[in-house]
Amino acid sequence: MFAAVVSIALLGATLEPLIREPWEDGFPLSPYPMFAFKRPTKLSMEYAFGLTASGERKALTPRIVGSSEVLQALTVLQRARSRGELPQLCATIAGRVAEIEHYDDVTEIRVVNGTHDAVDFLMRDIRGPEIQLTSCTVPR
Amino acid sequence: MKRISDWWFAPAPAKRLAAVRILVGAFGLVWVGGRLMESYAVAQLGGAHFKPTGVVRLLDVPLPPSVTLAIGIVTCVLLAAFTLGAAYRITAPLAAVGLLWALTYRNSFGMIFHTENLLVMHVLALACAPAADAWSIDRVRRGAAAPAPEAGYGWILKLLAAITAATYMMAGIAKLRIAGVAWLDGEQLRNQIAVDNLRKALLGDSIAPLATPFLDHPAGFTVFSIMTIVLELGAPLALLHPRAAKSWALMAWGFHVGVVFLMNIWFPYPLLGLAYLPLLRCERPFDWVIGWRQRRRAGNVPPPTPG
Numbered sequence: 001m002f003a004a005v006v007s008i009a010l011l012g013a014t015l016e017p018l019i020r021e022p023w024e025d026g027f028p029l030s031p032y033p034m035f036a037f038k039r040p041t042k043l044s045m046e047y048a049f050g051l052t053a054s055g056e057r058k059a060l061t062p063r064i065v066g067s068s069e070v071l072q073a074l075t076v077l078q079r080a081r082s083r084g085e086l087p088q089l090c091a092t093i094a095g096r097v098a099e100i101e102h103y104d105d106v107t108e109i110r111v112v113n114g115t116h117d118a119v120d121f122l123m124r125d126i127r128g129p130e131i132q133l134t135s136c137t138v139p140r
Numbered sequence: 141m142k143r144i145s146d147w148w149f150a151p152a153p154a155k156r157l158a159a160v161r162i163l164v165g166a167f168g169l170v171w172v173g174g175r176l177m178e179s180y181a182v183a184q185l186g187g188a189h190f191k192p193t194g195v196v197r198l199l200d201v202p203l204p205p206s207v208t209l210a211i212g213i214v215t216c217v218l219l220a221a222f223t224l225g226a227a228y229r230i231t232a233p234l235a236a237v238g239l240l241w242a243l244t245y246r247n248s249f250g251m252i253f254h255t256e257n258l259l260v261m262h263v264l265a266l267a268c269a270p271a272a273d274a275w276s277i278d279r280v281r282r283g284a285a286a287p288a289p290e291a292g293y294g295w296i297l298k299l300l301a302a303i304t305a306a307t308y309m310m311a312g313i314a315k316l317r318i319a320g321v322a323w324l325d326g327e328q329l330r331n332q333i334a335v336d337n338l339r340k341a342l343l344g345d346s347i348a349p350l351a352t353p354f355l356d357h358p359a360g361f362t363v364f365s366i367m368t369i370v371l372e373l374g375a376p377l378a379l380l381h382p383r384a385a386k387s388w389a390l391m392a393w394g395f396h397v398g399v400v401f402l403m404n405i406w407f408p409y410p411l412l413g414l415a416y417l418p419l420l421r422c423e424r425p426f427d428w429v430i431g432w433r434q435r436r437r438a439g440n441v442p443p444p445t446p447g
Contacts, residue, residue, distance in 0.1 A: 003291035006268045007148065007299045014261060014306045022317040027194045027247040028240065028260040032311035036318040039331045047342040059344035066185065068178055070345045075250040079189055114342065118334035121341065122352050 044115040046077040046133065048093055050106035058106050064096045065089075077111065081133065086111050090136040098138050110135045152294035154274040155423040158225070160300065161271040163422065164262050165223030167414050168239055171259065173216045176209065179246050183208040193252060194244040208245060215242045222263070225276020236260075236267035255407050258415050261303045269296035275426065298379070300418035305375040308392065312372025324369060326361030333361075336403050348404035364398070371395055378419055389416035 017024070017031035025033055048065055050058040062073035066089075080089040090109050097103045112130040120126040172179075183205040190202040203211075215238030221231035240263075243256045270289050272278045279285070315323045322328070334355055337347040354360055371391055378388035396410045409415050 002268075003149070003295045006265070007295060007302075010261065010265050010268075010299060011302055011306065014303050015310070017310060018313065022314045025193075025252050027244050027252050028257040029194070030252070030254060030257055030307075030310075031314045031317075032254060032307065033314045033318060034254055034311075035329065035332050036311075036315040036323065037332075038319055038322075038328055039335055041331050041334050043335050043338055045339065045342065049344075059341075061344045065343070067182060069251065069253070070340055070343045071253075072182070072249065072251045073343055074339065075189065076185065079250065083188060116338060116342075118331070118338035119355055121338050122334060122347070123355055 041118040042115065042128075043118055044113060045074060046081055046111060046113050047074075048077065048090070048109055048111045050097060050103055050138070051108040051110060052105045053107050058103060060093065060097065060103075060109075064093055064100070066092075081113075086134045087136065090134045094136045094138045098140060103138075106138055107140075108135055108137055148295055148298050149292055150294045150298075151292045152297050153423060154270075154288065154293050155426065156421065157266075157269065157271045157293045157296060158274040158276060159423040159426050160262075160297070160417045161225065161266055162223055162275065162426075163417060164259070164266060164414055165219055165235075167409065167412065168235075168259055168263055169216055169219040169223055171256070171408070172212055172219060172239065172242055175246075176212045176216070179212055179242070180205055180209045182246060182249050185249050189249045191250050192248045194247075195240060196244045196248045202248075203245075208242075211238065211245075212242050215239055222267070225272030225278050228272035228276065228278050232267040232271070236264045239263050255409065258304060258307055259409050261307075262300055262415075265296060265299050265303060269293075271296065297418045301379055301385070302376075304415050304418065305378055308372045308375035312369050312375075315369065315372075324362070324365050326358060326363070326365045329365045329368070330355065330358055330361040333402050336405070340404060346404055348400070348402050350401040351403065354402060364402075368395065382419075385416075385419035389413075389419050392416065 013029060017026070017029050020031060022031045022033050022036065025031065048060055050060055052058065062068055062070050065073040066076035067073045077086075077089070080086050090111050093111075094109045097106050097109060111133045113133055114128060114130040116128040117126070121128070183202065187201055192199055202208075215235065218231050218235035218238050221227060222235040240260055243260055247253060247256070270286075270293070273286050273288070273293070319328055333348075333351055337351045340347050371388075375388065375392070378385045393410060393413060393416065396407050399405050399407065400411070413420075
């Protein structure tokens with residue numbers, strides 16, 4: 001009896017998201033909507049990068065922004081922008097960069113909003129327009 | 141009804157369930173333990189980023205990061221007991237609750253990941269089962285083998301396998317509910333892969349090794365899309381026969397390898413084969429190692445002298 005109740009309860013719970021809207025995600029009960037949404041290849045998003053004294057760009061790892069997970073790092077940037085806290089976040093990023101040897105030559109952090117076509121960017125190295133949102137100096 | 145009941149409760153060895161407990165528990169321990177500091181860093185993001193999901197909806201504001209860290213450490217201790225089968229009837233439910241809380245909390249900061257759901261569901265199911273009747277500290281303490289439970293050990297393996305199959309099936313259903321059959325033409329998958337890799341490139345992560353070569357061949361994504369939907373919607377077939385189970389598990393594993401090469405997204409639980417353990421005779425490697433050790437020990441005993 002116990003086995004039957006546990007089986008029905010846990011399997012039922014796993015299948016419960018089927019009665020929700022498929023985009024109503026949760027954890028650990030999920031309808032697994034990832035990869036299901038229609039998406040254009042054009043993407044507009046916030047990101048940060050480092051600049052050396054000679055003007056060379058250096059990509060910053062997501063951990064420096066606030067999480068080792070790419071999507072969570074993106075959320076950190078988006079939230080900071082929507083709350084008007086990008087200058088503070090920029091300063092935090094600059095502080096982290098200052099402590100990492102790999103970024104010894106980085107003198108400035110820029111946070112931008114860029115709009116790129118994913119296929120053009122990845123296949124043909126064509127960048128779309130970027131709007132600078134904030135910048136700050138790396139403390140040395 | 142009786143046929144379904146006979147199938148669901150078909151007997152299985154206690155050792156198979158124990159092997160699943162050990163491997164799933166060890167993975168949970170390494171997963172939570174290895175990400176303690178990362179979880180601590182995420183907990184420090186603060187209330188602005190806090191978007192509770194699941195059981196964490198009990199909270200209106202985030203916990204102090206030190207409490208999050210403490211819960212993570214206690215969960216690790218409980219998962220170690222779960223893996224070893226020590227005081228299992230007490231530690232297993234607590235470990236399951238700890239894991240549920242710790243990982244749900246980690247997913248409550250603006251981004252829900254889908255890499256940990258199955259682990260949590262499997263540990264919750266194992267915690268309800270007599271999974272420490274073999275190869276456990278409890279078994280060693282008792283001395284003699286415990287009498288097999290009335291419901292046997294097969295049902296829990298069926299349940300674990302059914303949960304695995306259900307998650308894949310639901311991913312397939314979500315694609316058809318959200319995008320319809322248009323998802324099969326491959327364009328959406330191609331766009332997803334392109335956009336995901338672009339995000340990685342812009343945020344300083346590595347892009348997937350096969351993403352750019354395949355983006356140049358859009359027709360290939362039609363094949364990938366159809367294969368994905370067939371694999372996901374066909375998952376319940378894995379429950380019907382051991383051969384179907386092995387074939388499906390192999391295809392599902394291959395699918396996740398493909399996701400790594402095309403999107404650089406790692407689902408460690410299925411990639412290590414743990415998601416598919418309940419479908420396989422996973423006690424065999426343990427039996428082999430134990431048998432090998434026994435043979436080795438026996439070989440060390442000096443042979444009797446002739447005459």
